[in-house]
Amino acid sequence: MQLSLKFKVLITLFILFSLYTAFVYTKATAGATFTMNDDAYKGKMLYQKFNCTACHQLYGLGGYLGPELTSAYTQKAQNDAYFSAILKNGTVRMPDFNLSDNEVKQVIEYLKYIDQTSKQIPAY
Template sequence: MKKGFVFLFLFSSFLVYSILVYTKGTKANGKTMSAEAVRGKFLYQKHNCTACHQIYGLGGYLGPDLTNAISAKENSEIVAKALLKTGTQRMPDFHLNENEIEEIITYLKYIDETTVINTITE
């Protein structure tokens, strides 16, 4: 009989926990991803930026981690835009148009603003 109660308790705890987790959604720090940021994310995936860059430490190691790339320095956004426009010796030019560059920057900003790393180091 006791075992039955333990089982019931664990089962209902798990059920409540699952409902909470699955209804919470995917908002990070209460921020939803804008349509522009979503398009930027698709571009990031399409051009396989992750082959050379990490986000939250995951990805390739040829280029720098991009989690906080936009807020790292005062001119980071300008540098990022210029890099995306021309490429460098080590980073290819993806022939992105102004809109696409803007979308990728918006995506990188979204990651930057919602990052947990920021709140820990502040």
């Protein structure tokens, strides 16, 4: 039986698509692993407990009263003092959550982790 040219092209494209898909879902994302340390994980729990997302966005999702925090660490903080001052005292529009020094450290660690994931995927 003779296969038509159209059918051969279809089969070829399908095979190429499958190979490409397999590559994208395995090898291509292999370098994109970020690890969250213990403090960052506790910071994440605090972020959820105090519902920071009501006012802040991460990866574009969340409330709009406060600024987007995904890459805020790189863009605004440079060191921990700025975030620490805001988290300890609140501002006119942001409440003071009475976080302990250790909790402030953990939240900052979480925001640093998020910031890291917002950068270019590391080369592998």
